[in-house]
Amino acid sequence: MKILSSYSIKGGVGKTALAVNLAFAFREAGHRTLLIDLDPQGAASFYFRVDSAEKFRMRDSQSLADGLRRNIRESDFHGLDIIPSNLGYRHFDILLDGMAKRRRQLRKVLEEFKPDYDVILMDCPPNITLLSENVFRASDAILVPVIPTVLSQRTLEQLTSFFQDEDLPGEMLRPFFSMVQKRNKMHRETMDELPAYHPGFLNTVIPFSADVEKMGIHRKPLLAYSHACEAAKAYRALCDEILSQTSP
Amino acid sequence: MGFNVEVRMKKEESVRLVLPGNLGPESLQEEWSVESHQQETKVLTFWDTFEWGLWFGGYILYSCGEVYYLCSREGGWLGTVLCEEKAEGSRRFWSDFETEPMRAKLKGMLGLRGLMPVAEGTFRLRQCDLRNEMGKIVCRMECTTVSAGKRGKEELLRSCLVMPLHGYETEAARVVDYLALHGAKTFGDGPLEVLLRHANREPVEYTLRPAFGLKTETPARDAISRIVRAILEIANRNVPGILDDLDTEFLHDYRICLRKIRSVLSLVKGVFPAEGTRRMRKILGDLARQTNRLRDLDVYLLARDEYLELLPPGLRPALEEMFEDFSSEREKEVRRVVSKLRAPANRRLLREIGEYFSEKTPHEPSPTSDLPVGPLVFRCIYKRYRKIRSISAGINAETPDEVVHQLRIECKKLRYLLEFFNELIPLEEGAAMQKLLRRLQGRLGEFNDASVQQKSLLDYWEQKKSGSGVALGLGGLISILYQRQKQTRGFIGQALDGFCSGPTASTFKHTFKRPSSVPAIKVKRSEQQ
Numbered sequence: 001m002k003i004l005s006s007y008s009i010k011g012g013v014g015k016t017a018l019a020v021n022l023a024f025a026f027r028e029a030g031h032r033t034l035l036i037d038l039d040p041q042g043a044a045s046f047y048f049r050v051d052s053a054e055k056f057r058m059r060d061s062q063s064l065a066d067g068l069r070r071n072i073r074e075s076d077f078h079g080l081d082i083i084p085s086n087l088g089y090r091h092f093d094i095l096l097d098g099m100a101k102r103r104r105q106l107r108k109v110l111e112e113f114k115p116d117y118d119v120i121l122m123d124c125p126p127n128i129t130l131l132s133e134n135v136f137r138a139s140d141a142i143l144v145p146v147i148p149t150v151l152s153q154r155t156l157e158q159l160t161s162f163f164q165d166e167d168l169p170g171e172m173l174r175p176f177f178s179m180v181q182k183r184n185k186m187h188r189e190t191m192d193e194l195p196a197y198h199p200g201f202l203n204t205v206i207p208f209s210a211d212v213e214k215m216g217i218h219r220k221p222l223l224a225y226s227h228a229c230e231a232a233k234a235y236r237a238l239c240d241e242i243l244s245q246t247s248p
Numbered sequence: 249m250g251f252n253v254e255v256r257m258k259k260e261e262s263v264r265l266v267l268p269g270n271l272g273p274e275s276l277q278e279e280w281s282v283e284s285h286q287q288e289t290k291v292l293t294f295w296d297t298f299e300w301g302l303w304f305g306g307y308i309l310y311s312c313g314e315v316y317y318l319c320s321r322e323g324g325w326l327g328t329v330l331c332e333e334k335a336e337g338s339r340r341f342w343s344d345f346e347t348e349p350m351r352a353k354l355k356g357m358l359g360l361r362g363l364m365p366v367a368e369g370t371f372r373l374r375q376c377d378l379r380n381e382m383g384k385i386v387c388r389m390e391c392t393t394v395s396a397g398k399r400g401k402e403e404l405l406r407s408c409l410v411m412p413l414h415g416y417e418t419e420a421a422r423v424v425d426y427l428a429l430h431g432a433k434t435f436g437d438g439p440l441e442v443l444l445r446h447a448n449r450e451p452v453e454y455t456l457r458p459a460f461g462l463k464t465e466t467p468a469r470d471a472i473s474r475i476v477r478a479i480l481e482i483a484n485r486n487v488p489g490i491l492d493d494l495d496t497e498f499l500h501d502y503r504i505c506l507r508k509i510r511s512v513l514s515l516v517k518g519v520f521p522a523e524g525t526r527r528m529r530k531i532l533g534d535l536a537r538q539t540n541r542l543r544d545l546d547v548y549l550l551a552r553d554e555y556l557e558l559l560p561p562g563l564r565p566a567l568e569e570m571f572e573d574f575s576s577e578r579e580k581e582v583r584r585v586v587s588k589l590r591a592p593a594n595r596r597l598l599r600e601i602g603e604y605f606s607e608k609t610p611h612e613p614s615p616t617s618d619l620p621v622g623p624l625v626f627r628c629i630y631k632r633y634r635k636i637r638s639i640s641a642g643i644n645a646e647t648p649d650e651v652v653h654q655l656r657i658e659c660k661k662l663r664y665l666l667e668f669f670n671e672l673i674p675l676e677e678g679a680a681m682q683k684l685l686r687r688l689q690g691r692l693g694e695f696n697d698a699s700v701q702q703k704s705l706l707d708y709w710e711q712k713k714s715g716s717g718v719a720l721g722l723g724g725l726i727s728i729l730y731q732r733q734k735q736t737r738g739f740i741g742q743a744l745d746g747f748c749s750g751p752t753a754s755t756f757k758h759t760f761k762r763p764s765s766v767p768a769i770k771v772k773r774s775e776q777q
Contacts (some may be wrong), residue, residue, distance in 0.1 A: 045732075049384035073415035076385040081414060219383065 001114045003107075004242070005122040005139045007132070012153040013145045014178040017212050017222070019123035021232070022143070025239035027080040031118035034072070035082045038092075039125045040137070042085030048075045049219050053086035057137065065109045077224065081117075092131045106134035120137040128162060129181040136168050141242070145206070148190035152224030176202035176238065204238040207231055261425050262415070264325065266436035267406040271427060273376040275390050279426075280378035280386070280419075292507070293396050294368070294440055297361035298489055298498070304359040308440060311335070313679045316345070320355055324441030338382040339363065341495070361497035367443035370400045376563035378423065386419040387412060394439040396446045405442045408432075456482060462671045464622030465502060468519045469611070471621035475512055475668050476605040479505045484598065487589060494584050496546040499539055506536045511664045516628055528604055531597045538585070538594075542585050544704065551701075558728050559721060566721030570708060625669045630760035632662040637753065640744045645737065649699055652740065656692040663689060672716040677759045684752060688743040693734060698733035702726050 006019040014056045023035040037044040056067030071083050096105055123137050124246050163170045175198055195201035209231035218225045223232045273282050296302045297310045310323045320327035320673055331349040340362040342354035367767050371394055378387040394405040412420030460474045461717050483505035489498030510532040513525050519747050558566050639655045666682055705722050
């Protein structure tokens with residue numbers, strides 16, 4: 001089982017679109033996939049038409065694992081399950097704070113799902129908290145969407161320094177370009193330069209697409225309603241690239 | 249395959265319901281939005297053997313298009329598909345299948361039996377999704393209607409499988425409750441049961457050793473008539489399979505039945521008037537004789553691979569020629585036997601036997617007709633056993649083959665008696681005696697086969713007088729069979745020791761020996777036939 005997370009400090013960069021479509025692509029490739037919507041905004045849950053999760057008590061790692069398991073919902077697509085968002089997740093930090101080995105608790109919890117899934121993909125809230133740190137320590141790779149702009153470049157650098165400061169393994173950071181407009185000169189220039197400073201940069205580029213924005217209308221992953229559009233192909237290519245490097 | 253993928257994925261939790269005519273997924277529209285997928289129509293042909301080997305083995309074999317599927321049987325419902333094989337052309341025997349899982353599974357259940365279509369049905373399948381107010385699928389259903397034949401219109405069965413989604417089990421339970429409240433049933437005959445009933449077929453356990461419902465005090469004539477009628481019925485059931493030449497076992501069993509009836513008439517003497525008994529035995533002998541050559545050829549051809557394996561590869565082509573001769577002779581022989589069996593004269597003979605032993609046909613009393621069958625046959629059994637003991641006492645390495653052959657015949661007679669009157673024999677003793685006898689018969693059978701086969705190979709050579717290649721192959725095989733025969737001789741001695749030993753003899757004695765109070769019946773030689 002591989003544990004991946006979709007993460008960015010900055011919002012609006014295509015993080016949830018990545019989580020939703022990548023989860024769908026993994027399932028298409030025959031991997032039993034669990035998507036965990038950790039973002040209290042619950043956009044991923046919304047796309048899958050799943051109600052927010054029932055509240056459950058989070059006293060210790062076992063009750064957390066039980067609560068998550070009780071909230072697993074089968075999506076409309078065989079082989080893809082989702083744990084929907086829950087406003088209670090905002091208390092995750094407090095919970096984790098009270099635990100021993102508080103920075104590594106999540107990994108222990110997720111290990112329990114090993115027999116049932118090949119891939120666990122977490123959609124994370126856009127901030128750096130104790131939960132984010134747990135996510136970093138639980139993940140085998142952290143997928144970071146980067147819009148090729150100066151601001152995004154800055155947040156990627158912030159994240160990289162955080163990893164250095166906290167002694168986290170920087171090679172787990174796997175940035176890739178998201179919402180790319182090829183006609184935009186600044187996008188092109190950033191794309192030429194940035195990967196040189198980040199060895200883990202993935203090759204696949206997700207283009208900007210109006211089809212992706214329609215996910216909110218269709219309330220399903222792009223790959224489920226616009227199978228052959230450029231963005232869909234890009235998500236599938238990204239899935240292949242990840243699989244070729246970290247075979248689940 | 250697309251069909252019943254769902255069944256396999258969520259089998260443990262899915263609920264199958266038999267639906268009344270007016271109930272379907274549409275009935276659920278008040279609470280859920282029902283999305284129906286395109287209907288899929290499939291024609292399924294179900295296969296089994298005359299003995300229903302697959303059904304009783306707990307499996308269902310069906311073909312759809314050119315693909316055969318073997319699945320587990322859950323009542324009359326199709327369970328999990330265990331293996332499948334694409335087959336261009338037909339499949340009759342397990343060895344006709346090419347994929348190993350299919351061959352391995354079928355071998356034990358089919359044996360020498362051939363497959364025949366037992367039912368055919370049109371399955372119309374429709375997948376439906378039930379969505380909640382958010383548009384999320386909360387339950388899936390697979391609805392199936394079954395009708396007979398290729399384009400059957402009349403619905404014989406409507407059913408649906410309610411398949412819960414993980415995390416939405418409550419919704420699925422509500423669907424089941426709703427349907428159950430409106431007449432759906434969680435039990436009922438499955439598609440195969442329904443189709444079989446429609447085709448007037450019923451899986452029945454097949455046995456050559458039925459129970460006859462005998463009691464010790466049953467009058468002998470009544471008992472023997474019952475045995476004959478039951479076995480004759482089995483013989484008749486085998487005739488259509490011989491006519492279709494579906495497999496070799498129909499003829500084999502038909503011959504066994506004729507032989508058994510003939511035996512029971514001579515083993516328990518004086519039960520019917522002598523003249524009638526003679527006539528019946530003659531008819532049965534004549535009927536069996538018509539099929540002798542065909543059975544011989546079947547035996548050779550079934551042993552083909554075994555024989556070829558015995559020879560070094562260089563000598564095998566020569567033997568192949570012989571088997572080809574046998575094979576073409578068999579074709580002719582089948583035609584001859586079929587025309588004989590179809591001939592009115594033959595059918596009349598079989599009918600004559602039926603009528604002779606019918607409950608309605610009166611016969612003159614005969615010496616043993618009214619005696620209670622128990623003591624009568626126990627005396628026969630004990631006599632037979634003593635005869636076997638006396639023959640076996642004289643058997644050693646120098647005994648001529650004919651004596652061993654005689655011993656084999658005597659054992660067969662005893663075996664038939666133990667089988668026919670099994671219901672009268674104490675269970676434990678009967679089983680122990682039959683086990684020892686079976687072992688002895690096995691050895692005697694091997695000995696006899698090796699000896700008969702040598703002779704028939706020589707006969708073939710006599711007739712054929714073909715090239716030296718064939719001679720070499722035959723010579724090789726005959727010497728192997730001769731060695732085998734000699735080897736078996738030794739084993740017969742061991743098996744005889746078990747069967748004729750003191751403990752077995754005393755079991756026979758205390759089980760079957762007539763108490764002195766029952767007078768011996770003297771049957772005149774003229775009445776013994």
